[in-house]
Amino acid sequence: MSSIALRNLGARKLRTFLTALAIVLGVMMVAGTYVLTDTIEQSFDKIFTESNEGVDAVVTSKQVVETDDGQEPPIEASLLEAVRGVDGVAEAAGTISDPQVAIIDPDGDRVGGGGAPTFAFSTTPERFDPLEYPEGGPPQADDEVVIDKAAAETAGYELGDEVTLAGKQEASRYTLVGLATLGDIESFGGASIALLTLPEAQRITGKQGRFDSITVAGADGVSQDALANRIAAVLPDSSEVETGEANTQSQQDDVGEFIGILKTVLLVFAGVSLFVASFLIFNTFSITVAQRTREFAMLRTLGANRRQIITSLVIEALAIGLAASVLGLLAGIAFAPVIGLLFDVLEIGLPKEGTVVETRTIVTAIVLGTGLAVLAALVPALRATRVPPVVGLREGASLETSAGRRRRGLVGLALAVIGIVLMALGLFGVLSPGEAWLGVGAAVVFIGVALLSPRLVRPLASIVGMPLQRLSGVAGRLARENSIRNPGRTATTAAALMIGLALVSFVTVFAAGLKGSVDKAIDEGITAELRLSNTDGFSDIPARTATAIEGVEGVEAASPYRYTQALIEGDKGFLSLVDPATVNDVFDFDWREGSAETAAGLGPTDAVVDDNWARDNGLGVGDAFAVTTPSGREISYTVTGTIKDNTDFFGDYFASDANAAAYNEADNITSSFVRLADGADEEATREQIEGIVDTGFPTVQTQNRQEIKDSIGDELSQLLGVVYALLGLAVIVSLFGIVNTLALSIYERTRELGLLRAVGMSRRQVRRIIRYEAVITALIGAVLGLVLGVVFAILVSRPLADEGFTLVIPVATLLVLMVLAAIAGVLAAIAPARRASRLDVLDALAYE
């Protein structure tokens, strides 16, 4: 029996190929994700191991709040003497490593474009220095700098050139005295480094008298653990010590956490592709099994039992699955860098050196691909063998009864409802983790709608087929009839496309809502004409930027604004610090309790809170809440007012910046909002501001409200673009589904096509029928997908409605998606249509 199974594969090459292709694409994405993330992780490990060489212990401050910007609070320089005094310490050095500086290229732009960070490092004694200097050597004077070789090449700097660095202080110029590399590591994934003398590094990062860390080398015979223990004894509570190994490990863990998130996101998209692929596999097996019903019946009458037939089909699936998984694995290894390009688009610079293929990657890829193929084949196999041989031998035996169809519809409806309920439960926090249940719910909805959709095929085909029929009479009519002839088949094919399109339209609708809400919040909440912020869109800018432009003619107020993190009532949360004197000039708050006077009169421990957050925490005006700042200070705030904060712009609360130092934010601000004087010339004022900013603070950009909206829009569309690209794979898989279904249907209808050709149908007309059939199928998928996508968006945006999320249905975009789906249908039809039109009339007529 198994040899029959394998011979079948050979005999049906095209079908086997297309089914395998679906699995290959799905597995490719999974394998590619693993290879890419493993490669990134390994590259980071190498960087960390290399840079911690010769380091036996590291002293850092104790992080009270793990902020998301990678900044750790510095430690006092005075600790260095204490550490040096510890028995067993051979050498100890204070170091700076600050990720918020920028190397400015000769054109005045930052090197690396603001994606990956630039680190300011201080020089260290030779035993700690991980860098190698292919040209020049470490800086000796405060006006000298060394940058990494890659950055120098990008910017076109050579030894002796004047290099500008921007940090927490006004930009400074240095002479380039050396180029550095980290061991044999070529790239830090777009990140750059600028090496300065210790005092200069402290100055430009605003850490005079402080270090980011103290690195320690132990004397011979002192273990890292013993060394760390002895150092710990002399440290104050605000700082901590790790062994060199532990420090490397914790750096790796930090990165690992971030890469873990990336991996999860990518695997979700890979899962979508595989999910779609399994529809395709299922459909292909269903069709081919149906076509072979007579063959099976014949085998049964010859004495084959049910199990033998099932086994033969499963072996067929196993062989396809295994071969496709291996191909998918290989394709994934090749494809990993392509996925990596997506990060480059998002300007997430990550080092990716070499190709890491873990055993786990191989096992997962093969088990997933093969397992899915077998699972998808099992149902059709069971169904086929349930037909009594005598019935099966009759021509046109149907594998499905009408009762079976009805049951299928009911099960589909039930699943769709259950899926929606699961999504809602995940969304409103009843089931956790919410995202996972949301995903499971969506998958269940998809399966439900797929089961239900055979009933929707007829009406939908009538609607979308109508214009085609108008357009070209009999070809359109035949295409429509053909597509509803086997509703289950069309439905499954369309359902595969539906999944991709539902997700695409969901993110489209959701992003449009997000954009609309943000625009509205900016228009209604910000009264400042201009904003100064970092060109990378997220880093801080020097606080002095705000003061530097205060005297400019036409500037009424330059209000510093800080968006930062703290432990708020024990949980990490976001908050804003504002300048009470000018805050009302630049923001128009939507007060629930209190008024502009409340903001103007904010004392150091007064806070105005987001009314949603206040409600969730049972807080009202007059109540107090506790905050632990990143520097470790405990502040008890008193609520003096509440605002409605759409889009959560201010975080949980905003307070006076009198306490900025407690948040380690004395020298930095997130942005400065500028209010122009009445009647001031906006153009001229802006030009003056930019004149000051460009020379002193090259990483600061000036934007008006429209530009702020545009830049948010750009970021959103970039993200959207990446999501589209990731979903694109699922859509491509589903298009192969259309190709496959068409090819199989044509094979079934060979005689019909022969007859049509005999009575005078031209090849063009034949192609048109097939093309229209593909378009109808694609449009059914599109309609189902778009409707589901909108439903998902409505559902998922419910909890955000409180935050002022207004759902906007981008009708034009959705229509474009419909048109694209139709075009995709046309493309999918090219090969099958060619095949159909080339059929020899006589052969086709004689075809049995």
Added chain:
Amino acid sequence: MSQSPIVAAQDLVRVFGEGDAAVRAIDGVSVDFPDGAFTAIMGPSGSGKSTLMHMLAGLDRPTEGSVTIDGVELAGLDDAELTELRRDKIGFVFQFFNLLPVLTADENILLPLSLAGRDPDPKLHEQLVAAVGLGDRLGHRPSELSGGQQQRVAVARALISEPAVVFADEPTGNLDSKSSDEVLSLLRGAVDEFGQTVVMVTHEAHAAAIADRVVVLVDGRVVADEAPESTEQVLDLMKQVAA
């Protein structure tokens, strides 16, 4: 009966396969089919009668020789022209699978015209529908019709475009005798009433007997060509050629 032939075949040869395996299915056949005549092509299995018909109808190309239909030489036509010729000048009735399952009986009848984008002659349409005798089943799909009804629809479909010639390939081969008679009288009626030219391939003597002329093929050659008198006479003729 009249002057110039609607379909003319000259020295037709059709070879299948190559070298030692080559088979001459049609081995030098010249035959004319005059306007308005009902001709039956008979012969035992493997005599080449279907192959001959396929070449006459432009479905297959002869290895040697030529075919003209209504004055058009088929050898010079490409696929698109042949398709158009079949659509406009030829009607087909096959043994099985004549109708598209997704179209209604009436849509099947009108199919050749729909393909050409032409409107039917309402009078002819009405006449044919009446002749098919389907009554209220005209809107039904083929699967809801009996074999005889399906075949009568196929005949009407072949006649609707007023073709120069109707080729029928074993049109009664799959039918009981009553249905068979109905289909044959429909074809006969077309010849008598509209002056339709019909070429029918059959192995049934009683079907051939209603034709105006019987051409008998054996081993790819014409061995008899005469007007039939009765079923018995055709049977006798077949016995003679078989001997």
